[in-house]
């Protein structure tokens with residue numbers, strides 16, 4: 001089921017993520033640095049309970065990554081992500097996005113959430129269940145929130161400064177991307193930025209997307225104009 005949520009711009013999503021990072025800084029007494037401690041943000045700042053469990057089996061859906069039970073303030077990450085730090089953290093950041101962006105809509109009676117049982121046979125409660133590959137607006141907002149949370153712009157820019165000092169120019173970038181090519185230069189650049197910046201809980205793929213969004217990767221043909 002698709003949640004009907006109001007439009008939020010990227011700037012609004014980024015500022016919601018930054019607000020949460022500021023709350024962490026206040027709670028902890030120091031600003032968060034990569035790897036962004038997303039577990040501590042969930043438990044310490046937001047008071048959520050975190051659990052890893054076989055959601056796929058419990059919910060009978062083969063592609064579930066995470067779920068949040070709103071009344072229980074419970075976030076469950078599917079056990080298939082155990083040991084995969086990048087996907088685990090991104091999924092948790094995504095659930096925090098739902099918590100911060102979409103849970104308040106319920107209190108305003110704007111959105112009705114579907115009901116799910118935590119255990120087969122148990123009473124069902126309002127929950128957000130997130131499956132791989134969902135692309136409706138609420139899911140896209142939660143994904144973007146997670147990227148903004150785990151890879152703050154200032155930290156990514158600082159790491160790029162340490163690696164090359166400037167955006168990476170890739171020849172025929174747009175055309176190669178359009179053709180679906182896996183671009184080795186971009187993968188290597190993302191790996192270096194992650195290593196230098198301490199982004200140990202971010203997947204290479206997620207960093208590639210973030211670098212591109214921040215225009216820290218540019219088309220080589222374009223780059224040569226300057």
Ligand SMILES: [Zn+2]
Pocket residue numbers: 094095098128129130131138139142
């Ligand atoms: Zn979701």
